Amino acid sequence: MSVEAYGDYGSRGLSEILQELTSASIVGVDTETHSLDDKTMIGLAIAPSPEYGVWFSEDSPYLHIALSILRNPKVTKVLYNSKFDFDVLEPFGIDETNFEDPMILAYTLHMPLKLYTLAQSLGETIPQNYLDFKIPAKGTMLAVWNQDPNFVLRKCCIDAKLALWCWFKLVPWIVPSYYIDKNIVHVLRNMEKAGVALNQESVNEYYEELDEQTTYLRQLISTKGCDPNSNQQVGIALAQKGYRLPYTKTRRQLRVDEKILSNIDDPLAISVLLYREKAKLQSTYAKPLLGLERAHTTYNNTRVVTGRLSSSDPINMQNIPHYFRGVYMADEMFYSYDASQIELRAIAYLANDKVMMRAFEDGEDIHKATMDRMGITGKLSDPVMARRLAKTLNFAVVYLGEEETIIENAKKEGIRISPQEATDFRVRYSEVYPGIRDYVWSQREQITRRGYVTTLYGRVRKADTKRMQNPHTRESVIKELFNMPVQGTASEVIKMMMAKAHKYDLRIQVHDEMVYDGKCPPPSLFEGLAPFATPLKLSIGQSWGDLQVVTA
């Protein structure tokens, strides 16, 4: 069981099989690990063809043969979810340059991401027992291996050959977006591995203070007979006091979100809101960091339909509140680049809107213009909040939002915009930027006629046909697909920057922000990657919370 072939290898003997393996110039590879958390390798399979794979257990006397193949930079390694497998194979020092990843390609083409589902969608049949396989709820792969090693090694062989099979099936459809993602695999691995240092004293202080506040508020609110964590109970308590609350969209309970509670002048509503604010900070942002020297995350590179990265597991580092970022410390010094108005620049180019492109050439700041024209600048004392609201209004309009959205978002910040002003704001966009207006119609046509859209570099998003056919949900699908090429193209430009600066120490990525540690990539490195300019704002600081803008 230390070496075994599985699949259609005909009458070949072991030496013949190993010979075939060693002479292949492209191979499918899969690894099995103790568990998803513990990436200790149980063994690996190599497939010299889409017909069969060969298993090598971690302690196999033949393992050196597998490793010599994986170490050979002339052999193309086809890895399904390469980011994971490179981590698994890290201790063995394999070649990390010559690889392909059909999972990334499937993702780029908006195809199924689970290997078996993808293979099935491409016409392959998968034996039922492998389709049904799931690691038992409390178990580990290691336990399965000890129980039934034959099953594990056969599954590994199947996965290796299917990876290769899917690669050959999909490679005719390859688009530049694929290479963009492939080129940041190791950048992401390095970010995940390095993590970010934490100011543990500060984390503890925050936590203790929040704990006092939430404990007090929870106690206070419970004397009124409700648990502030239970929206159901909060809704009932307020209703008993005589407040008429609307229902949630499922009509199961009363709406008690911030928008509703902030309009109720009652001590219960006020204290619940305060409790929520503190509890969110405590449980989501402080608690998970207690006792940690460094914060690590996983950057998911195949999860977002537009092509953005996402971050999760154990923590999402892409939604840390600004007022909490001070606990994230540079090892030496943070150099943070944030792209300016990036999606507006992207849509200006995609729509070929001469006016908007010209505005950017002239150094205009559209978010700032909206701040001023909608009276946000004067009414919100905090310029950061003012800019945030202006962004919300701008993107809402650009992405086919209606008057209500403009009015309601402004109202949340205490700014009154009349229906007339909201209409004017919207109409002005199509008047001032006729290119954007026409682009909306051409995209509508693409979506309706072809049923899919693409980013500048070819990434695909298909329309959900079921929702597209239903008149109630159709517009919603159109908005999703209208947004995708813009958000997707912006993310591609950022990814190209990440790849270009692979020699620098990227520690955090938040969509259009890249935080480097120690050495600052020169701004020139990031220029000229896309057919439209994407100016970056550089800030420097000891922590993520005290970044100071560098005036260029």
Add this chain to the structure above:
DNA sequence: TAGCCATGCCAC
């Protein structure tokens, strides 16, 4: 008791 869904809210 584990896992799913809804709700709410943090970021871009």
Add this chain to the structure above:
DNA sequence: AAACGTGGCATGGCTA
């Protein structure tokens, strides 16, 4: 909420 888009996490409440 039907009414800009893309995510992830904590929590309560319920079911398999």
